[in-house]
Amino acid sequence: MIEQRELRLRAMPRGIHLVTGEIMRQLPPLPPTGLLHLLIKHTSAALALNENADPDVRQDLRAIFDRLVPENAPYYLHTDEGPDDMPSHAKSVIVGSTLTLPITGGHLNLGTWQGIYLCEFRDYGGPRSIVATVIGA
Numbered sequence: 001m002i003e004q005r006e007l008r009l010r011a012m013p014r015g016i017h018l019v020t021g022e023i024m025r026q027l028p029p030l031p032p033t034g035l036l037h038l039l040i041k042h043t044s045a046a047l048a049l050n051e052n053a054d055p056d057v058r059q060d061l062r063a064i065f066d067r068l069v070p071e072n073a074p075y076y077l078h079t080d081e082g083p084d085d086m087p088s089h090a091k092s093v094i095v096g097s098t099l100t101l102p103i104t105g106g107h108l109n110l111g112t113w114q115g116i117y118l119c120e121f122r123d124y125g126g127p128r129s130i131v132a133t134v135i136g137a
Contacts, residue, residue, distance in 0.1 A: 002135050003028050009128040012120050014084070016048075016058040020116040024108075027132055034103040034136020041129040044088035044122045046095035052115025065091050065121070088121035095119050103136055 007026040009019055023038070030036070040047050051057040069090045071083040078086045099116065102109040118128060 001031055001034075001137065002133065004131065004133045007130045007132050009118055009130065011124075011126045011128075012118060014062070014120055014123050014125075016050075016061045017118045017120060018052055018058070018115045019118045020052065020108075023116055023130070023132070028134060030103045030106050030108070030134060031136025032103075032106050034134060036099075036101045036103055036108065037133040037135070038099045038101070038116070039131045039133075040097050040118075041131060042097075042125070043092055044085065045125055045128055046092045046097060046119040046121070047099045047130070048095050048117040048119055049099055049101070049110070049114055050117055051113050053113050058117070061119075065094075065119075068094070082123075084121065084123050088125075091119070091121045103134070 005026065005028065007023060009022060027036070038047055050061070066087075069087045071087050073087075076086040078089070101116075120128075
């Protein structure tokens with residue numbers, strides 16, 4: 001069985017946002033065993049799997065990314081869309097655009113403290129589209 005849907009996440013401000021519940025609400029019922037593959041269809045945001053309990057982790061991750069890839073660096077050539085544009089592309093490459101997650105017993109088989117994050121790297125990125133592919137038996 002393979003089923004594919006395009007999901008829509010509401011616009012969120014720049015930051016690291018826990019979206020596990022929002023994604024799960026838009027998925028079909030999961031098979032007993034399989035894989036969920038997620039692809040974000042944008043080059044200035046990313047998907048990540050990380051700690052879902054302490055919100056400080058999200059704040060710290062944002063601070064780390066902003067320090068690793070600062071705005072207004074003098075060596076950026078791609079600057080037409082504002083100071084957050086090129087850094088958002090670089091951060092997206094670092095984090096990645098896909099996640100592949102195991103399905104066991106009809107549920108995502110994540111660690112106790114793991115959640116799916118939308119890493120929004122733009123100040124005004126707008127709604128985000130994700131292609132979700134469920135492969136299972």
